[in-house]
Amino acid sequence: MTTHPQIHSATSATMGLEGIVAAETVLSHVDGAAGRLIIRGHDLQDLAGWSFEGLIALLWQDLTPEPLAEDQIRAALGAARVQVFALVDPLLAATKSLSPVEALRLLLSALADESDVPHHVLAVAAVPVFAAAIARHRCGQSPVAPDAALGQAADFLRMLRGTPATAEAVRALDTYLVTVADHGLNASTFTARVIASTKAGLFSSVIGALCALKGPLHGGAPGPVLDMLDAIGEESQIRPWLMQKLARGERLMGFGHRIYRVRDPRADVLKGATAHLRHASNWIGFAEKVEAEALTLLAEKKPLRPIQTNVEFYTALVLEAVGFPPDSFTNVFAAGRMAGWTAHVLEQEANNRLIRPQSRYTGPMPAAA
Ligand code: COA
Secondary structure, three states: OOOOOOOOOOOOOOOOOOOOOOOOOOEEEOOOOEEEEEOEEEHHHOOOOHHHHHHHHHOOEEEEEEEOOOHHHHHHHHHHHHEEEEEEHHHHHHHOOHHHHHHHHHHHHOOOOOOOOHHHHHHHHHHHHHHHHHHHHHOOOOOOOOOOOOHHHHHHHHHHHHOOOOOOHHHHHHHHHOOOOOOOOOOHHHHHHHHHOOOOOOHHHHHHHHHHOOOOOOOOOOHHHHHHHHHOOOHHHHHHHHHHHHOOOOOOOOOOOOOOOOOOOHHHHHHHHHOOOHOOOOOOHHHHHHHHHHHHHHHHHHHOOOOOOHHHHHHHHHHHHHHOOOOHHHHHHHHHHHHHHHHHHHHHHOOOOOOOOOOOOOOOOOOOO
């Protein structure tokens, strides 16, 4: 078989496209060696006190037809939440045998391309409305209608619980949504850009992204951190439990990262968010002891490979403390990441070229005639 000279063969090193630059973006940059996440010129740590709407204004800047300030985004999202709520009731029954993330996928599929509300606004507004209704439906509770006057984080918690959330819970959820809103060309964001490049439209792009997020190697994982804490059970068991796990060659949940070789900056921001939630959590104090012991043991076992706390460890603690059931954690992740997905779709559409890489054929050639 002849190979075109301009086609670079995939090797084991590039099979996962590691190190390959597949897009240019002004949106975010992950510096794994320095432990930095930069969002449009700001270090993540400096965005920690921002509202989710403020972060969306930053991400969407120059990408939407009219510039939208934070308060305009807040109003537009509130109105859009009310609009998408009409879709919830007729579809909830069809989610009966689905997992929460599959149910979210189904509800997002009901967003119509013909809608006259900007699709990026509708998509961001829809996730908390759908995710809260799905979580309640699984407990036999009816959905709670949105309150357009509230911010996205406050209304998400109110629609989940049926009662207004405390200011500290809203602040913690805002911090979480900001922290996970964008993270370079991760698998789901890449998926969104590939679909956008075919001009399939924003809803198809973000639904595809959700399908990529669902996998346990991406966004389907924070629940196991709570399972690990639960399995350890008590303080006297922390060291022996972790040692046994590592001796069996198993992994400690919430530690290690493909890109970060130092501490994941998102873990620190979320750890900060837990400071005001200690009274609401079953786990935070205990989890800090588990984290300290795990880092000691991982450093002893892998002295040449830095394995640090990742974003999922503190994600689990924050989301549990503000009241989300563990099986809805991936949907809450999607509520935050939808800000990044929509921005990447808008950016791709503004300067589009069909994303169409090549593969290296390793199958047989037809027999010669
Ligand atoms: N616990 C114990 N050992 C770990 C580890 C962890 N959390 N993460 C990596 N390692 C070890 C591996 O066992 C491997 O050891 P070996 O070289 O002796 O085989 C080495 O570090 C490299 O592992 P690799 O899978 O190549 O690292 P990666 O950086 O590509 O993997 C993750 C990144 C996130 C997939 C990995 O760190 C992991 O599986 N973490 C645990 C799962 C997790 O936290 N998921 C998040 C949600 S809970």
